[in-house]
Amino acid sequence: MTAAVLPRPSLVQRLLVVHAGDDAVFDGKFLDLPQWFEPGDVLVVNDAATLPASLPMHVHGVSGELRLVGAPEEGWVVLFGPGSWREATEDRAAPPSVVVGDVVQVANRPVPVLEVSDISPRLVRLALTLDEVLVHGRPVQYSYVPRSLQLDEVQTPYATRPWATEMPSAGRVLTPHLVHALRERGVRVVSVTHGAGLSATGDAGLDAALPLPERYEVPQATWDAVTGAKRVVAVGTSVVRALESAARGPLAGVTALKIGPQTKLSVVDALLSGMHEPGESHFQMMAAFVDLERLRRAVRHAEQEGYCNHEFGDSTLLFRDR
């Protein structure tokens, strides 16, 4: 599939609609999103703002980059070696290995390594603050994008607390105008906050472990709307993770839940997401909605029809059987 390499307006956004019980797929426009829903449906968005989660770092004589995994105060980061975001993460040089007690210069401040993860030696815990991240960080960049992205370009229109380390991109084009149109149709639009984490690190061991545990918060009012809904539509995989975690545990906390083809969804009936291909963790989650064979056919159709993928790409709307 071809990557959409820069932010695009909702006007040009395409929408591929797939139903679990139907071989046919539908090519639509994102602006026509409301027509797929009925009064009583509840659309749930992730209102997490995207942190400037990438900071310059220097350790053992090597200048590199660190990317936050979650909250700055928790301090888990992935270290990257020399080079820049213009190289694909899997082609980046590995960072020097560090041990507990080593000192990493982060934006010219010495920060000790507090912990090194068993998952990967590049996953370490430092003591950082939200303030210094907001001052010195910049958004995680993508090698397929021809220029550096600004923080404003990786936000959803309704973003609030800065919890995500990469953009919850499914809602990027869900403008206030569309939200209003959905409500006019009788669809409720409510929010959760979910700290969506890194999508890829280039480290095979680490990428296999993604998504790492992420913090989430489902407001009581949102949970009440969801439990009283005709159908629940998650805008983005992070919302599926938050709602299905809330169904299995507390309304707020940290979740390690992974969702794949075998997962029996208990809350979410439909998923609005980007275009994902076999091999991606997001594709695995999609298979909880629509079986793998039908998904693969939908991907082939999207390729033939020229849909675009990645953060600024087109959208998929999947309805599961109930």
Added chain:
Amino acid sequence: MQTAVITGVSRGLGRAIALTLTNHGVRVVGIARPSVELDGLVGEAGPLFTAIAADVADPDAMVRAAASTFAALGHVDLLVHNASTLGPVPLRPTLDITAQQLAQVFAVNVTGPHALTRRIAGAMALRGQGTVVAISSDAAVNAYEEWGPYSAAKASNDHLYRVLAAENPTVRFITVDPGEMDTAMHAAAIPEADVHTLRKPSQVAKALVTLLGHAETGVRYELEVSP
């Protein structure tokens, strides 16, 4: 109203609005460039007040300030765009104003603030409620000699807010002319003014809070202040 964000909070009207709101029990984030006055306000306003040091002319800084704001407040009920600049003083004829000087006035009064509006009002639209206020001026309506950049920027906001109001039915967008006030900005513009004829920022702040109780979206208000 539980939470508010105010720009240009170090002095004058912005400071008075911050103090009025914290006195009403509202949690307030104040945005301003770093200064001794800002530090002083942190002590004076107490624990309901959080200061964010940032330049409103810088759109990227406003996006970062919005993130800090939501981290501190969770949600925002009221955004007051009070930060402003006259441009070069003493005031001078508009043909003596360079394009760069005009652009800087628009950066402080219009374009930088819009970066903050985008980030805050989008979340208001999702919640289905919220108020965004821009401080206007009679210079936005009347063509006073030597007030070109400032009046053009204020008139621009008046109209921008009417359009924002038309586009976003669930968020209130209003502009308010506070009248002539005894502030450092007024002294810079009209040094010879008799300060006894000028409104006190604290009076104006109280009147503004009262107005917010009933103001309608898309309207430009001229504030009435009881003596």
